[in-house]
Each structure stands twice: as structure tokens, then as C-alpha cells.
Amino acid sequence: MPEASAQQAAKLAAAQHALRYVEPGNVVGLGSGSTASLFIQLLGERVKQGLRIQGIASSQDSENLARSLGIPITDFTKHQVIDVAIDGADEIGPAMSLIKGGGGKLLREKIVASACKRFIIVADDTKLVAQLGAFPLPIEVIPMAVPLVDARLRDLGFTPKIRQAKDGSGNYITDEGNILLDCTSSGIVDPEETAAEIRSIIGVVEHGLFLGMAERAIIAGEDGVREVMPSDLS
Numbered sequence: 726m727p728e729a730s731a732q733q734a735a736k737l738a739a740a741q742h743a744l745r746y747v748e749p750g751n752v753v754g755l756g757s758g759s760t761a762s763l764f765i766q767l768l769g770e771r772v773k774q775g776l777r778i779q780g781i782a783s784s785q786d787s788e789n790l791a792r793s794l795g796i797p798i799t800d801f802t803k804h805q806v807i808d809v810a811i812d813g814a815d816e817i818g819p820a821m822s823l824i825k826g827g828g829g830k831l832l833r834e835k836i837v838a839s840a841c842k843r844f845i846i847v848a849d850d851t852k853l854v855a856q857l858g859a860f861p862l863p864i865e866v867i868p869m870a871v872p873l874v875d876a877r878l879r880d881l882g883f884t885p886k887i888r889q890a891k892d893g894s895g896n897y898i899t900d901e902g903n904i905l906l907d908c909t910s911s912g913i914v915d916p917e918e919t920a921a922e923i924r925s926i927i928g929v930v931e932h933g934l935f936l937g938m939a940e941r942a943i944i945a946g947e948d949g950v951r952e953v954m955p956s957d958l959s
């Protein structure tokens with residue numbers, strides 16, 4: 726199988742496996758990105774077959790997709806607790822530390838993850854890494870603060886780059902109207918320390934390090950689907 730379609734098949738297999746964690750009556754957090762979108766499509770099929778759930782979306786794209794499939798959408802005014810959320814990741818590192826935000830949705834994704842009883846990652850096995858940071862860390866920043874935050878991030882050893890919109894229209898603007906800085910580094914050795922340093926910079930809205938949030942990851946590859954727990958990743 727060509728590499729691209731093998732990766733696509735793995736994403737689909739992980740998304741399919743995740744359906745077992747959704748129970749009738751659940752409020753389900755809907756992640757963002759290509760793997761989470763596959764899960765939303767499969768969930769939509771279940772809803773058409775009669776499964777009664779409600780979704781809380783982590784991005785406008787995911788909400789639009791869910792609505793188009795007939796998945797009822799709710800929000801935090803009605804439900805402050807999400808039973809289970811299924812989302813993708815850009816990197817899955819030691820103790821299930823994550824980098825997310827490659828699709829630009831990290832802020833709402835982290836809000837959804839913070840309100841979950843169970844936060845479950847779906848990914849193909851290319852996302853597993855021994856150390857975070859080969860994937861540039863996305864950081865969401867208030868527009869007027871970008872030059873200040875950029876300088877502070879450089880002091881921390883990052884090389885930030887303002888993300889551009891794919892349609893060539895200029896800077897990528899998040900669902901909340903902010904700028905994303907994609908920050909390359911030589912590797913994130915201590916994610917907790919790095920997260921604290923980034924969080925202390927005024928003007929940073931949120932960063933793409935998700936630490937201690939995921940209960941498990943459903944990982945698929947050529948060898949099939951397996952579940953990985955934080956304690957499995959040293």
C-alpha cells in the first residue's frame with residue numbers, strides 16, 4: 726500500500742476503534758484534524774442508525790462537519806462536563822505528553838479536553854515520538870503582542886514563525902481571532918517546564934502542549950490497532 730493511503734487507513738482504523746468509548750446519552754467532545762474528522766464521520770453514521778448522543782465541537786470546522794452529518798450539537802451553557810472526547814495529535818511523547826494544534830485548533834481543543842471525563846487520542850503510529858519537538862510547537866497569541874511574544878520565545882530557544890493561511894490570504898487567524906506562532910526548537914526536553922515558561926509570557930493565549938490530559942491513545946499502523954496508556958510511554 727502506498728505510504729499516504731497506509732497512513733489514511735491507520736487513521737480510519739484508530740477512529741473506528743474509538744467508537745467503542747461512546748455510550749448512548751453521552752456528551753461527546755469532537756476533536757479537530759483529519760483523524761478526528763474520520764471519527765466524526767463514523768459517529769455520524771451511528772447517529773443515523775439511532776445512537777443518541779450530543780457533541781461539543783473543538784472547532785468551527787468540526788461543528789460544521791458534525792451538523793452536516795446530523796449530529797446534535799450542544800455547548801457549555803447546557804453541559805459543563807463532557808463524557809468522552811476523541812481527538813488527534815501531532816506528536817505523542819513520553820507519559821503521553823502531546824503536541825497539538827497542527828490544524829490550528831489548539832485553544833478550543835484544550836478547552837474541550839479540560840472539561841472531559843475521558844480524553845482519548847486517535848492517531849497513526851507515525852505520531853509516536855521519543856521526545857517532543859520535531860513538530861513545531863503551535864502557540865496562539867493575541868495579535869498586538871506578537872512581536873513581544875516572538876522575542877520572549879526566542880529567549881527560550883524557539884524559532885517562531887507566523888502561520889500563514891493555506892489560501893494565501895495572509896496570516897492564519899484562529900477561531901478566536903488570534904495569530905499562531907509555529908515554534909521550531911532543538912527538542913522539548915522538559916515539557917512541564919517549557920509549558921510553564923510559555924504560559925508566563927503575557928500575550929500568549931494558549932500553547933499546543935497537552936500534558937497529563939489524555940487517558941489513553943488509540944494507535945494504528947501496519948500491525949493493527951493498539952491502545953497505549955501514559956505509563957507505557959517512558
Ligand SMILES: O=C[C@H](O)[C@H](O)[C@H](O)COP(=O)(O)O
Binds near residue numbers: 758759826834
Ligand atoms: O489543530 C489541530 C489538531 O490538534 C489536530 O488534532 C492535530 O493537528 C492532528 O491532526 P491530524 O489527525 O490531521 O494529523
